[in-house]
Amino acid sequence: MYRLLQSLAAFIAVGDTGAFVKAAARLGVTPSVVSHHIARLEDELGETLVHRTTRKLSLSANGQRLYDSARMAMADLDVALERARANTEDLAGALRIALPAFVPDPALEHRIMEFARRYEHVALSLDYTDDVVDLVDGSYDLAIRLGQLPSSSLRRRQLGRVTHVLVAIPALLDAHAALNGPEDLARLPAVTMSASVVELELTQGAAVATVRLERSRIQVQSIHGAKAATLSGLAFGNLPISLVAQELASGELVRLLPGWELTPLIVQAVWPANSRRHHIADRLVQFLVAGPTHHPGG
Numbered sequence: 001m002y003r004l005l006q007s008l009a010a011f012i013a014v015g016d017t018g019a020f021v022k023a024a025a026r027l028g029v030t031p032s033v034v035s036h037h038i039a040r041l042e043d044e045l046g047e048t049l050v051h052r053t054t055r056k057l058s059l060s061a062n063g064q065r066l067y068d069s070a071r072m073a074m075a076d077l078d079v080a081l082e083r084a085r086a087n088t089e090d091l092a093g094a095l096r097i098a099l100p101a102f103v104p105d106p107a108l109e110h111r112i113m114e115f116a117r118r119y120e121h122v123a124l125s126l127d128y129t130d131d132v133v134d135l136v137d138g139s140y141d142l143a144i145r146l147g148q149l150p151s152s153s154l155r156r157r158q159l160g161r162v163t164h165v166l167v168a169i170p171a172l173l174d175a176h177a178a179l180n181g182p183e184d185l186a187r188l189p190a191v192t193m194s195a196s197v198v199e200l201e202l203t204q205g206a207a208v209a210t211v212r213l214e215r216s217r218i219q220v221q222s223i224h225g226a227k228a229a230t231l232s233g234l235a236f237g238n239l240p241i242s243l244v245a246q247e248l249a250s251g252e253l254v255r256l257l258p259g260w261e262l263t264p265l266i267v268q269a270v271w272p273a274n275s276r277r278h279h280i281a282d283r284l285v286q287f288l289v290a291g292p293t294h295h296p297g298g
Helices: 002-017 020-027 031-045 061-085 106-118 170-174 182-187 223-232 241-250 278-290
Strands: 050-052 057-059 093-099 122-128 142-146 155-162 164-168 190-192 198-204 207-213 216-219 237-240 265-271
Touching: 002 020, 002 031, 002 061, 020 031, 057 061, 093 278, 106 122, 106 278, 142 278, 155 278, 164 170, 164 241, 182 198, 182 207, 190 223, 190 237, 223 237, 223 241, 237 241, 265 278
Parallel strands: 093 122, 093 142, 190 216
Antiparallel strands: 050 057, 142 265, 155 265, 164 237, 198 207
């Protein structure tokens, strides 16, 4: 029975994701293991459940019926397990988390490590990336993201804020006319992390200014790359104050328009409510929210 449940779990993951590779990532196994489970389930039932070609995968009619029934049964089982877990402090399982390549608040990482120490049967996998990962396909159980996010069915919880500053090396500013206000930023070369036009919102008391940056001197894919490009003197950068505090203190970098402030970025935890490990993600988020995190530069 246990082996049959394993095979059903693999089959449901294939039906959910539409691919053996994605199903394997969700289950934490190799694609060959998923294929083995599907073959064993088909042998057990004497039915073809999954049609495979080199270009796509689809469920047979009988496979679709089994998928619908098995998914409902598994959901009922998850509810029963969730009720049982609610009555115990002992968490067990694996959690794959996506974090920014640079986490602006070290206390956030410390709390994640504290969580792992408290719940010794929870295995954590931390992936540091500036790519927007897909939480729907089941590859990740939780993501820590910066900034506003589009509306979705994902759960989300604010964990804090992070302040960015506009910085450049002194030589870059010496080579251009003085900055008298936010509108002058548009004539300076900028380091960006997007191919599209970037808008900055700055505030000074009650005054609000929006600047469109169309002179992207260099585009990068990581915040560390943005810092390197800024230090090279190619352009000015928009960087977390915690990442450039040392360079600001030494004078290697200077702030642009220090009387104006960038709108702080929200730090959020985002996770799918229907993940098979959402109870662990829920508990971790509660742990992070309750922790004594600080807001660097805020």
